[in-house]
Amino acid sequence: MGHLDHAAFGWLTPVLSYVMACTGAALGLRCTVRALGATARSRRNWLVTAASAIGTGIWTMHFVAMLGFGVGGTEIRYDVPLTILSLLVAMAVVCAGVFAVGYGRDRTRSLLIGGLTTGLGVASMHYLGMAAVRLHGDVSYDPALVALSVVIAVIAATAALWAALNIRSPIAVAVASLVMGGAVSSMHYTAMFAVHVRVVPSGDVLPGATAMQFIFPLAVGLGSYLFLTSAFVALSPTAGEREASASAQRPVERTAH
Template sequence: MHHFTYGWLTPVLSYVMACVGSALGLRCTVRALAASTPGSRRNWLLTAALAIGSGIWTMHFVAMLGFGVSGSAIRYDVPLTVLSLLVAVLVVGAGVFTVGQGSSRVSYLLMGGLGTGVGVAAMHYIGMAALRLHGGVDYDPVLVGLSVLIAVAAATAGLWAALTVHGAAGATAASLVMGLAVSSMHYTGMAAVSIQLSPGRAVLSGATATEFIFPLTVVLGSFLFLTSAFVALSPTAQQRRESESAVQRLHDVEAHGVEMAP
């Protein structure tokens, strides 16, 4: 069993995807907290859930592109793989909405971090349940528990950063730390894996990584980068208020000018 079929390409790329998803999700959460209307807040939180959920899913399966088992081919059950993505988005979404809608920051932060962390862990282990190979997969319960704790701690720290860290430098640092923690959770979970091979000639069910995982990863990665560009270029609530105030002042000046004209 090995994780570096393509060298350091997949670990580094998976870390980048985790950082992009984390950065986008955290910025959307900040935008939600500053939103002036319930509808705008809801839309920002939905985008945050999609960003974090799809980011961690993409991180997991990019890393899994480098996973191999000597003596067995590897396939992925398509419905379970899709389910892992949906679970990530839904459970992470519940955690993000908890933080975004709560008025008591500490209690809602802890509940949101717990929900988001459980979503990260659930995505990972449902994704692992989709694995098909000639043999059985067992887990070290201690390392599994540690991976879940890392996921919860990472999610809580990331959401805390979204609430308290201001400025581009702080947001970048927060996303780098959260990306590192999510990657650490993944490889801790993979360290818990042991495989008992049962060599056979039967054709494995499911799709190969190239047939299914890679195309879906490209689609989600493109979504993350395009949405990141949109969020970066869209004005913040403060900028919109300043713009509206400037327009109003201009209208007032024009109105007074018309009144004073002979």
């Protein structure tokens, strides 16, 4: 058995990945709140932003955490197409879940469908990301822990979507995103503890890219996207603020004539 290290850089990767998950969740919840108060086209745009934020947050969280993943006795490489596919899956599935909630007629049913879809999507993204790992040896999984990680993912996603539907105040959104970040992180590490690696030493060159060549620049790029979008969303006026400023301008126009 190869010795698995989940935090090769100490606390840096778990903490940073948690921050990423929380940022994505906070931005996604904020956008969903805005979407529910918006009209047709605007609602769609807010929901797409919400989905891309949550998807990006979860994916970045996974791979920042993976930067700290090491196996004694072998190098680790990542299959580039599979890794990118896992990002697209994260975005697409979260999008489906968010739209189910944003456009659902029956609140409870759309919440359950959205939560199940999103949770399974997060889990499939994680295991696709794991399938992209190349190392000298055989990787196997503990089925019970895999099942537990999927259950955590579904519960986390359902809770996050419920929060998006029912929470309005910024403090509540912040608390919900911290909980969501914690749930996504716990799903990740549960899934990682399910991994067993039997190292087969080999002199062959592994295919794929190293984490620093590929994962690191991509995570930095997506992280920047998250923070820029957060700033944009934070600064754009809400419907209430727009109405207030419009009504403040009207009397001025009358006196001008």
